[in-house]
Amino acid sequence: MSPVFGHGRLRLYLLKLLQESPRHGYEVIRLLQDRFLGVYSPSPGTIYPRLARLEEEGLVTHEVVAGKKVFTLTEAGRAELEARMDELAELEQEISDSVRDIAREVKEDVRDTVRSLREELTQMARDVRQSAKQEEHSAKDEFRRAKREQREAWREQKAEWQRHKHEWKHETERWQREWKRIWATGFTGPGSSAGDDRLGQLLAEFAEEVRGDAAGRQVTEETLAAAQDALYDAARRIRDALR
Template sequence: MTPPIFGHGELRLVLLTLIAERPRHGYELIQALSEHFAGSYSPSAGTIYPRLAKLESERLVTKREDGRKTVYAITAAGQREVDERRSEFEQITVDQTASLRSVAEEARSGLAQARSGLRAELDRIAASARAAAEAAMTGHAAAMPDPAAEATDPAEAAPESPRHEGGCNFGGVPPVASVSPETEQGLSHLRRVDVALQRLRMDVRQDARTAEQNGTLDGDALDDVERELFEVRRRIAGRFGIHY
């Protein structure tokens, strides 16, 4: 989630100014905000639409339906506010662009540190797992009985283990530890879930690209997608015995 970076009334002014440039629908405003701040700020539909509703209730903008899109246009009262606060808008642009760039740099630095820490933690876990496996193998070998020592009759003593030309003993090598069938089955099920989710993501993304090319990828459509994805997740959770 993008952190709140605007002072009181500042995002309202930015939205009014962008609408004053030309009428736009909600998704166009989200894109315009992102472009205005050089890609450093991209608000969600949940941030934009309540503010647009407030501007409409104050009669600073009007809205009209254009197919499936809701287009917002500036009113005379809204234009007056834009004109009166023009210098404030320019200062907001300068201040917030610099602030967002600083936040982005800090985020990139934090991500690099997190990756480094994760890599070190994974190395530590791998080393610990190797040590545990080696200890288990050693303990298994030490615990194996010596058939020759336990035999009471020399005739019953176990034959000497076979050796190769170098003289190394290959007898009594403990089997390599394996994953239990239950664990393997669980991993297989999770892999199927991962594959299904990846396929769904790729299909939805391709549909979104097609919708964008057709001009039908707007804020209303995205709101519907978010609601439907949440509903799908809720139903899947129910199939897993989890209820929200």
């Protein structure tokens, strides 16, 4: 409870409020909240027992209106209030001073809160801008780094491909020469006939043509198996023709 209402002064002020107009308990609570700018808000457990005690003392009476107890000051209540007018005037002056102090404190609190909020929002905006700049710089650096790494990877892949291409070409040419020599010399030599020489040349040209065709295609297990069957069949037919 507010110090203003120490030593039975809340009881006196309740008589003052009921002198102004008959009221029910909730109205009394709302009036006290409004007059103290919401800082002092008595609970029903504070107000209703005091109104009941005032009624027991014969200072107030009540009637039920629309399901609510409406309290009215009695003649005895008016008499007590009249006898305590000096004390009531002092109390009202204290309440006025208290409300003025409360209003000043609330105003200062609001001003401090607004100033603090403005500073926090300013700092927040500054932090957001700084974070955005840092993220932008970081993203740019990451993009440049990734681009450099990609170019380097492309250069390495290109160099590797060129190297393999050169090796493959060199190896192909070597094997073409070797196959041509093997097939040609396999049927020539001392005692060989012109027919043998011609057959060796034909077989060498056949082998070179097949290798050339195979170099431009993808060789799989299936194509190898088919080529092997074809070669076996060709070898059998050649042997039959030479008998």
